[in-house]
Amino acid sequence: MIWGLAALAGAYAVAVARLRRRDIDWPVGRSLAWYAGVATAAAATFGQHHDFRAHMSAHLLLGMAAPLLLVLGRPVTLVLRVLPVRPARRVSRLLRTRVAWVLTHPVTAAVLDAGGLWLLYTTGLYAQAMARPWLHTLVQVHMLLAGGLLTAAIIGRDPAPHRPGPIVRGAVFLAFVAAHGILAKHLYGHPPVGVPAGEAEAGAQIMYYGGDLLHVLVIVLFFRQCFAPAPERRPWRLVSVAPAGESRHHAA
């Protein structure tokens, strides 16, 4: 897992360096978001958490915080920009396939993510994963990937030929947030196999309130996109009384 994450950070760094050599601008904010995302995921995967509270904190970092940061790093845009024309075309053709459509659809992502969580905590899977390191790693990879798919489907700015409209994306995320909250409250009263009641109660509240915090961030980003005025409807850009910092802000 750590090696995979190191490879993600390395590949991004190489790609950005190549762009810079070709004098193509790549915003620093995106790079920072990507490295912060990798670091968050790495922090979450250190050690195997047998305490349910620690496990739940790591789950929030790995399944929601890290994916959010990684998505803000716009990896697909970077890949398309850094590759030579022919391979880049192949990638964009891949993005237009039916398989990609199904995989990146918000409903698929939400079902994979929420479904995975329900399986993990309401069946014996959690206890199994705690006993087998390879299964634990698999669960972690699933969390990061499913979280990444979902975040990208809801607020991604990368090119996505099939991205549905805001109503579908908003409704799917609303359903996901509800399912997440319902599962957290369910766990409060029904601890997973092998978890003491006290730990389950504390862990469930971490999941509930920590989840809220991260969901609000995603919702804010989502509505910021929805309410972003179209470029031609930006009257204040024509008015030159804006303070100096303002223009930089809009360019970002």
Added chain:
Amino acid sequence: MRNNVLSGALLGIGIAAFIDETVFHQLLHWHHFYDKSTPAAGLVSDGIFHAVSFFATVASLFLLASLRREGAFRARPWWGGLLTAAGAFQLYDGTVQHKLMRLHQIRYEVDLTAYDWTWNIIAGLLIVAGVVLLTRSRTAVAA
């Protein structure tokens, strides 16, 4: 006009849910996080309302910002929407979620009658105030 009411109403739901969460759950610890006698329907209803309240708050603030940007903000319908929706949410919480679905009670180990009546009467007052503002803003527009 319609967007003013909508923005106010969305914020009303958000504020009512927020007060419920911070004051009664976090500060007073009157409500329980999860009452183990809660049936599944109560849990689902609570989860959906919780998610809706987030979405509503954020959406209403962005809508408010865009109304102000376009100079279309009107205070009266906005407050009317806010109070009506906050009251309606409180009434739903107090009747359906607390009583019908028995999600959790306002307080434990006390006689609930006074608490329940206060809760729902406040909800009723909010709705009345909101509806008055809404009708007055409508006549103001017509005049």
